[in-house]
Amino acid sequence: MPDDLAISPEVPAVVLQDVEVRLQGRVVLQDVNLRIEQGSFWALLGPNGAGKTTLLRVILGLVRPSRGTVRVFGRAPEALGPWRRAVGYVPQFHQVDLRFPVRVKDVVMMGRYGVLGLFRRPGPDDWRLVRQALERVGIAHLADRPLRSLSGGERQRVFLARALVTQPRLLLLDEPTAAVDVAASQSLYDLLRQLHRDGLTVVMVSHDVGVVAQFVDSVACLNRRLVAHGRPDVVLTGETLDAMYGCQAVFFHHMPGATPHLVVRPDEEEA
Numbered sequence: 544m545p546d547d548l549a550i551s552p553e554v555p556a557v558v559l560q561d562v563e564v565r566l567q568g569r570v571v572l573q574d575v576n577l578r579i580e581q582g583s584f585w586a587l588l589g590p591n592g593a594g595k596t597t598l599l600r601v602i603l604g605l606v607r608p609s610r611g612t613v614r615v616f617g618r619a620p621e622a623l624g625p626w627r628r629a630v631g632y633v634p635q636f637h638q639v640d641l642r643f644p645v646r647v648k649d650v651v652m653m654g655r656y657g658v659l660g661l662f663r664r665p666g667p668d669d670w671r672l673v674r675q676a677l678e679r680v681g682i683a684h685l686a687d688r689p690l691r692s693l694s695g696g697e698r699q700r701v702f703l704a705r706a707l708v709t710q711p712r713l714l715l716l717d718e719p720t721a722a723v724d725v726a727a728s729q730s731l732y733d734l735l736r737q738l739h740r741d742g743l744t745v746v747m748v749s750h751d752v753g754v755v756a757q758f759v760d761s762v763a764c765l766n767r768r769l770v771a772h773g774r775p776d777v778v779l780t781g782e783t784l785d786a787m788y789g790c791q792a793v794f795f796h797h798m799p800g801a802t803p804h805l806v807v808r809p810d811e812e813e814a
């Protein structure tokens with residue numbers, strides 16, 4: 544497919560300025576300023592309820608900030624028009640009813656509905672793009688299988704293919720490894736690194752602080768406010784983790800032969 548989006552490489556993928564979000568009267572995000580350049584790989588970290596999913600939904604134009612401005616490839620997210628397909632999204636929770644024997648390739652085709660519109664049926668070009676997306680995530684051989692017969696790791700690749708089928712420039716992933724084991728997580732991370740090397744801008748919500756810190760180029764630590772952001776080796780200090788998790792957190796840096804990891808423990812009672 545010809546690249547008709549004509550996005551200048553200089554324009555940032557995302558710019559958030561003074562963003563505040565209120566949901567049902569409660570401030571969920573406050574004073575968020577963040578610039579995500581094209582070609583970068585970000586991890587968005589923070590405890591439960593920190594506003595990570597909400598931040599992705601702001602970028603997608605699904606949540607309107609009560610204050611501040613949002614730009615995605617230089618445009619307001621609710622006015623992206625044809626540029627909407629430049630943003631791929633793998634949500635935290637999937638709304639696919641597994642009681643129905645929906646096939647893998649049909650799930651991936653769902654990603655094209657926004658491009659197809661209401662009345663056009665998928666044509667050979669759409670099916671070719673579905674095939675390509677499945678090949679890109681390494682599961683073309685599963686195309687005709689019912690989704691429900693797949694393992695957790697394989698299913699997550701199906702949802703990744705669904706996000707890639709519009710050939711996005713920016714990929715947003717919300718805890719993509721939450722339901723998969725360590726080996727499947729590792730191979731999913733390897734795949735994301737490959738997609739990033741191929742030129743995709745990636746923003747991934749994760750709780751895997753120590754693991755993702757090894758390969759992303761930037762981290763954003765969120766706890767309603769943006770506690771810190773920047774290079775993981777600079778940002779991930781005990782102080783930042785304290786501010787982010789609101790309790791004593793100890794981060795073990797990478798040591799040869801060991802996986803770095805984060806330990807969060809409740810504040811000790813004062814003697």
Ligand SMILES: Nc1ncnc2c1ncn2[C@@H]1O[C@H](COP(=O)(O)OP(=O)(O)OP(=O)(O)O)[C@@H](O)[C@H]1O
Pocket residue numbers: 566567571589590591592593594595596597598635
């Ligand atoms: N539609 C909504 N209406 C009201 N409050 C909401 C809504 N969606 C989210 N919230 C609240 O906003 C806060 C941030 O939620 P969000 O889902 O963004 O957090 P999160 O960082 O993604 O958490 P988790 O790690 O558990 O996924 C939470 O307190 C949540 O209860």
Ligand SMILES: [Mg+2]
Pocket residue numbers: 595596597635717
């Ligand atoms: Mg979330």
